[in-house]
Amino acid sequence: MEPWQLSAAEAAGRIKAGTLTAEALTRSCLERIAEREPVVKAFTYLDPLLALNSARRVDKGYEPGILHGLPFAVKDMIDTADMPTSHNSPLYEGLRQGRDAACVGVARAEGAVIIGKTDTVEFAAAGRRALTRNPHDPTRTPGGSSSGSAAAVADGMVPLAFGTQTGGSTIRPASFCGVHGMKPTHGVVNTEGAKRYSHTLDTIGWYGRTPADLRLVAQAFRFYGIDNPRALTPTGLRIALCPGPNWALAAPEAREALATAGKRLEAAGAIVEDFTLPPPFGEVTEAQLAVLYGEGRGAFLAEALTDPGRLHDDFHDRVNNFQGVSPQRMLWAYDLAAECRKLFDGFFPRFDAVLTPAAAGEAPVGRQDTGNPVFNSMWTLLHVPCIGIPCIKGPNGMPVGVQIVGPRFGDAELLDVAEAVSPVIMG
Structure with a gap:
């Protein structure tokens, strides 16, 4: 080697x-x-x-x-x-x-x-x-x-x-x-x-x-609890199988990856439970976009003013608020995020991790389409730790992964779970 x-x-x-x-x-x-x-x-x-x-x-x-x-x-x-x-x-x-x-x-x-x-x-x-x-x-x-x-x-x-x-x-x-x-x-x-x-x-x-x-x-980076690892096995781990509110956008291979990961974990002795997030989470994706575009206005304002000719139109659109994000929309997004963060943390320690899609499907052809972030953006707004794990190959032979998610500041514990479940999920 x-x-x-x-x-x-x-x-x-x-x-x-x-x-x-x-x-x-x-x-x-x-x-x-x-x-x-x-x-x-x-x-x-x-x-x-x-x-x-x-x-x-x-x-x-x-x-x-x-x-x-x-x-x-x-x-x-x-x-x-x-x-x-x-x-x-x-x-x-x-x-x-x-x-x-x-x-x-x-x-x-x-x-x-x-x-x-x-x-x-x-x-x-x-x-x-x-x-x-x-x-x-x-x-x-x-x-x-x-x-x-x-x-x-x-x-x-x-x-x-x-x-x-x-x-x-x-x-x-x-x-x-x-x-x-x-x-x-x-x-x-x-x-x-x-x-x-x-x-x-x-x-x-x-x-x-x-x-x-x-x-x-x-x-x-001295994560909380990182120096006290737990030697876990899949047996007895409580895993929430969570398609999430954007499941309708999952390609067949993304659906297969989540189902396969769940079955492999069950076969290895994990307790896998189908899990649906409560209604407030249905709007978290839209809230993430409001925050993204709302805060993005100021992020690129200096470049738009000092060198407008060489700044891509995408950033001028953000500075000019092409999405029409209002102060009321921003406040709604911030408040919903705060509510859902607390709700999500409350699902632990009932579960050891939430298992959910990592992407909508295989990597698209070409360079322009870098993929739909819809299966990630919600977790980013919720501030929770996520670990991506390879799972299957899609219809074109390309990798398709899943991710496990934990509560805020549960990074060390999520890494413990990842070390136990990754070899099983990968098959």
Whole structure:
């Protein structure tokens, strides 16, 4: 097995044991990138010499961190001190902020090797699409907006990568690319240094190949309870099978994935209960859109005023309130979100996790359609942690995943459940 084929947890174990170095792992990942990047186009910036020098510095470190020696890719709307942050926008091409975003600073401090910047939908919001292709089928999207991050992990270019989620930008690409992804509880990871779209919704997330990989990053961010893992098995876990209020938009393969995941868990001894969310949740998707567009007006106002000619029409539409979001609509959305957050938290500890679709179906053909976020946006507004898990292959041989969801600040417990159920769900 080549080093690039190792999961983050496996590589961390070998580095700790002294049988693998950060430089050797980084070099192997760079070789994989050189082989596959012409097809996948995951990166907007890559400096192999910079990456190798960073790995050598890590190898010389005296106090190994939690992410010691692990190559980590960064979505190109998150600042990095030694690399440009373009936001996939002509306004910021080549921009160097000269400092790390908070999440990158934590990763570096814990020994990660920041290997490069991954392509994204413009400002992680709208406008220009990433050039990235789905590694399973280059004619299809990897999803958005964390396009390059999901594809890079799925194709073995890096073991870990940062994404973000404002609607469905972390979990949906995880489903399309067939990798694990985590959107933690809103606010537990500092978003400073990442382009703001919606302060109510923006969440830093990440990709890995296993739940153990996701846990490493959660440990680096000192999640509540993360140092007291529970060794769970599927037997006796109480899982709520929840199609959700947007079930009518699920393609047959998304329906099959949810049903298959539920059956596999039942066969492994879990208690799977059909679960319907109460009526107030039926409007949460619309509330998320109101918040998204309402807060998005201010997020792009500076760009619209200072360089209107080079700003995509999508952002002018947001600044000009093309959705007609009123103050009354915003207040309604905020109030409904607060009500439903409390209601959802109340379903625990009756359940250990809620099992629900991760995407509407397989990855669409082309780059423009990055997929419908409707099965993610509700959970983003509710601020709850979500973990995407690969499940089946769709009619075109593309990955289709599911996600498990927990209560706010139940991230550590959800990771425990993920480690128990992921091998079963994957089949």
